Amino acid sequence: MAILLTDDQVAQARERIVQVAERQAVERGLERISMHSIAQELGWSATALYRYFENKDAILAAARTVSLNRLSDRLEEAFAGPGDIWAISREVGRAYVKFAFESPDAYRLIFALAQPDVSLYPELQEALARSRKNMTRYVERMVEEGGLDADPVVLGHIFWASLHGLISLHMAGKLGPDAPSFETLRREMMRRIVQSATRGRRINQEL
Numbered sequence: 001m002a003i004l005l006t007d008d009q010v011a012q013a014r015e016r017i018v019q020v021a022e023r024q025a026v027e028r029g030l031e032r033i034s035m036h037s038i039a040q041e042l043g044w045s046a047t048a049l050y051r052y053f054e055n056k057d058a059i060l061a062a063a064r065t066v067s068l069n070r071l072s073d074r075l076e077e078a079f080a081g082p083g084d085i086w087a088i089s090r091e092v093g094r095a096y097v098k099f100a101f102e103s104p105d106a107y108r109l110i111f112a113l114a115q116p117d118v119s120l121y122p123e124l125q126e127a128l129a130r131s132r133k134n135m136t137r138y139v140e141r142m143v144e145e146g147g148l149d150a151d152p153v154v155l156g157h158i159f160w161a162s163l164h165g166l167i168s169l170h171m172a173g174k175l176g177p178d179a180p181s182f183e184t185l186r187r188e189m190m191r192r193i194v195q196s197a198t199r200g201r202r203i204n205q206e207l
Helices: 007-028 035-042 056-079 085-102 104-110 122-146 152-171 182-196
Strands: none
Touching: 007 035, 007 056, 007 104, 035 056, 056 085, 056 104, 056 122, 085 104, 085 122, 085 152, 085 182, 104 152, 122 152, 152 182
């Protein structure tokens, strides 16, 4: 007879499962992890996992949801900070980079090419929508208050794509020994993007 678990015990067990899946997804690749590999690391039987998740995709969707919400928490905290929009945009960028470097497994899982079908997991859909909003809403204020001539959704995605590309190159060790530092490249990249979006005037702001 199965032992009845409290809500807290279920939540703690799910958290442990998600943490293992997050790490294995990076170390082994999404296609090489399984209910068995997760259970083995936990010291459980594979059958025990089915008390908490219906299959591997559900575990990975939960792991990605947790990671996305952690990232959104950081970005929202930075967005709510003091200062003008230029100070806020700097803090949002730094928060994004800090999350990526402090939680590389979570970051890589968020952007892994192979992902469960998002439409099957409402909580993951919500986390994705929240994260995408956080990638553009500070840019809306940059356009409104900073004198930028750009569609904020387009510009926000340009910032996001550029920063993600630089982070990915850095994580993969593809920035050669003669390359400028990561931070130099980040600042210069953002400065040039902002400069291209000004309305015919130079904006000298560090980003």
